[in-house]
Amino acid sequence: MRFIANGMLGGLGKTLRMLGINCTFFSGPEEKLIITARQEGRTVLTRNTKLRGKEGVIFIKGLKVIDQLRELDKKLSIREEFRPLSRCLICNVGIIPIEKVEVKDRVPYYTFLHFEKFYSCPICQRIYWDGSHKKQMEQRIKRIIDALD
Template sequence: MRFIADGMLGGLGRVLRMLGIDCSHFSGPAVQLLLIAKRENRIILTRNTRLKGRKGVIFISSQRIIDQLKELNQNCDIKKLIRPLTRCLICNVEIVPIDKEAVKERIPYYTYLHFDEFYTCPSCHRIYWNGSHRKGMEERVQSYLDALT
């Protein structure tokens, strides 16, 4: 199951990517959104009432992200899709391991000294590692998982 979030649900899209769920983002006109969704075989997530009720569209009425996540889960069971922290939060592409030496010149020296596992996005080349920010992200992921149970 693949999603595309419109401009009104960018935050939800980012959370879905954090959970490892394939969710791209598009903030242009609804006509283009419909074309992209069809071409890429994606389900549209929107708050746009003009798209409500259309085939391949899930209308999300909630305003808070945690409630949006619950609402989406009620529409289609997303729990089985969850693979936390496996996608680029920007590009939506699955991140892949990369050799420490290959990122040496692209990361802070302290990071190079204290961490051994690195991942990269094959699309935007952003580097990820399990730094101090990881604990906060894991806590957020857990709060989202708790909300879905």
């Protein structure tokens, strides 16, 4: 599944990325949004009523991210596609394992000493590791999945 979310659904788009779903963002005129989505093979996610009913567009009614996720899951069973924390939250690209020695000068010294597994975004080179921030995100993901049930 590949989505493109307009500015009205930034929170949903970020949450989809956190859940491992490919979702880009778009700000610009509606006509260009539709063209971009078609060129990239993406489904448009929007709250814009002008786009409601158009081919390749999913109109999202909910105001809260969890309600928006429920809507999307009901329409497309996206839950089956969840691969939590597998994408760069900035670039939307799959992150890859990286050798610890490669991050020595790229992460805080304490982090280098206390963690063994590291991951990197091949685009922006951002480094990820299994620290407290990841644990907080995992707790948030669990709450999201529980709320979808």
